[in-house]
Amino acid sequence: MHAAGRLALYGAGLVVAFGAAYGLGDAVVPDRVVESWTQQSQMNEHDEDEHDENEHSEGADHVSEDDGSAQHDGGGMGGHDHPADGGAPPAGIRVATDPSYPIGSTVRLSADHMPGMDGAEATVSGAFTTTTYSVSYTPADGGEPVIDHKWVVHEELEHPGAAPLADGAEAVLLAEHMAGMRGSTATIASSTSETVYMVDLEVDGMTMTNHRWVVESEIRPAG
Secondary structure: OOHHHHHHHHHHHHHHHHHHHOOOOOOEOOHHHHHHHHHHHHHHHHHHHHHHHHHOOOOHHHOOOOOOEEEEOOOOOOOEEEEOEOOOOOOOOEEOOOOOOOOOOEEEEOOOOOOOOOOOEEEEEEEEEOOEEEEEEOOOOOOOOEEEEEEEEHHHEOOOOOOOOOOOOEEEEOOOOOOOOOOOEEEEEEEEOOOEEEEEEEEOOEEEEEEEEEEHHHEEEOO
């Protein structure tokens, strides 16, 4: 099976198994689950790299380079790379008890976080209960300011205190959705308590697994 497919199945299995073990939902994702998911992600990325290297070893000089990331507009600011694999959910986030779109659901996205996302079909790979924020920040690596980035969850902030944080509050980002994001000081632009999802989708010909995040109002049934 393709590495991205194996990762999606593995991630869904972890969340389902974890939910079953702790009461079928509203369970806190522990560090050990995140570590296991991350290790599997790294293994699959290694397998995928080897597959790509073998597949393109002949005539490589004639193939354009692809760094395995999609361009993310950051809420209006373009030129930011988004990883093909979003990785594990953050430790401490709560699995949603009865989400409108359970893991494995096929949905249609109305979010426009990146080119090609609006209207794309996706598969739910995780559903969680938390506070989700739109944030503005200047990347720690000195990149251009990112305005109204959607989204980061409360568990991706450093020592945030009780949720929700007020609009205009500042917090240090622990998320690594894009280069230069982790360690940046962000300003909260808005927040929502909607169920938030990780999804697998294809954007402009690239398969993305465990994309973080889309909120429930950005999802509709695929049919």
